[in-house]
Amino acid sequence: MQQTNGRNTSASEPLLAVDGVTLQYATRQQIVTATHRVSFDMYEHDRFVLLGPSGCGKSTLLKSIGGFLSPVEGEIRLEGQRIARPGPDRMIVFQEFDQLLPWQTVLQNVVFPMRTAGRFARGEWEDRARAAIAKVGLGKFVDAYPHTLSGGMKQRVAIARALAMEPAVLLMDEPFAALDALTRRRMQEELLDLWAEIRFSMIFVTHSIEEAILLASRIVVMTPHPGQIIAELDATRFAHDQSGSDEFVSFHKQINGMLFGQQKVANG
Numbered sequence: 258m259q260q261t262n263g264r265n266t267s268a269s270e271p272l273l274a275v276d277g278v279t280l281q282y283a284t285r286q287q288i289v290t291a292t293h294r295v296s297f298d299m300y301e302h303d304r305f306v307l308l309g310p311s312g313c314g315k316s317t318l319l320k321s322i323g324g325f326l327s328p329v330e331g332e333i334r335l336e337g338q339r340i341a342r343p344g345p346d347r348m349i350v351f352q353e354f355d356q357l358l359p360w361q362t363v364l365q366n367v368v369f370p371m372r373t374a375g376r377f378a379r380g381e382w383e384d385r386a387r388a389a390i391a392k393v394g395l396g397k398f399v400d401a402y403p404h405t406l407s408g409g410m411k412q413r414v415a416i417a418r419a420l421a422m423e424p425a426v427l428l429m430d431e432p433f434a435a436l437d438a439l440t441r442r443r444m445q446e447e448l449l450d451l452w453a454e455i456r457f458s459m460i461f462v463t464h465s466i467e468e469a470i471l472l473a474s475r476i477v478v479m480t481p482h483p484g485q486i487i488a489e490l491d492a493t494r495f496a497h498d499q500s501g502s503d504e505f506v507s508f509h510k511q512i513n514g515m516l517f518g519q520q521k522v523a524n525g
């Protein structure tokens with residue numbers, strides 16, 4: 258399942274450019290500003306993590322990259338094209354365990370977006386789905402229904418379903434937040450292993466500093482409501498770190514200080 262969709266970005270061009278993006282919700286009573294003039298560039302194969310406290314607009318930003326909410330200011334470009342609507346080039350994995358269709362098997366769930374988006378030739382759907390399911394270690398469960406699976410297994414199916422589409426960017430909205438600590442840790446390791454194999458490009462939202470450090474190649478740290486960027490940090494050196502190294506602990510402290518002390522720092 259190597260990504261084969263021939264991206265037309267070069268190493269120096271961002272895959273995704275978030276450019277001065279302000280996002281708002283209009284409720285009956287008021288306008289809620291979720292993010293204020295947020296900018297960052299993401300490159301192909303990045304494991305890009307948006308980290309910030311609850312309510313800082315991480316999920317809203319992901320929704321906007323997904324094409325479900327238009328910026329009131331600024332724009333988001335994928336491979337140079339302004340994002341105006343949802344598309345199969347941006348697949349989202351959510352936190353909730355109920356994101357699978359309960360009346361369909363694991364295999365049918367993974368085939369579903371390929372069928373509805375008309376992605377790949379019809380004759381390839383099942384093989385592609387089986388390959389993706391095998392990649393997340395659920396080869397024996399292709400005919401199982403979601404209600405018979407654990408939370409971690411359901412999240413693996415959701416990841417397989419998204420990756421089977423070979424999206425330009427995989428969007429993950431706290432996908433492991435509802436899992437117990439041990440399963441969460443295992444899923445983080447598995448996601449890194451999958452990335453090493455397939456080298457997809459991903460944006461991962463979390464409010465866990467530890468998860469951000471473990472998973473990210475780059476971390477964007479955001480302020481509380483309305484979300485603005487405090488810092489963009491390189492975290493490549495911490496993948497698979499067992500969280501015990503002195504460098505890990507000191508990086509954790511540095512980010513903690515940014516989130517709670519709100520210091521502006523230079524990009525690193």
Ligand SMILES: Nc1ncnc2c1ncn2[C@@H]1O[C@H](COP(=O)(O)OP(=O)(O)OP(=O)(O)O)[C@@H](O)[C@H]1O
Nearest residue numbers: 282289291310311312313314315316317318464482
């Ligand atoms: N549908 C909505 N209508 C109005 N306001 C909303 C809506 N969705 C989110 N908001 C508001 O926008 C702000 C950002 O919310 P968002 O869910 O993006 O934050 P978040 O950083 O993802 O938080 P969490 O980590 O708790 O999921 C919050 O103040 C929230 O109350």
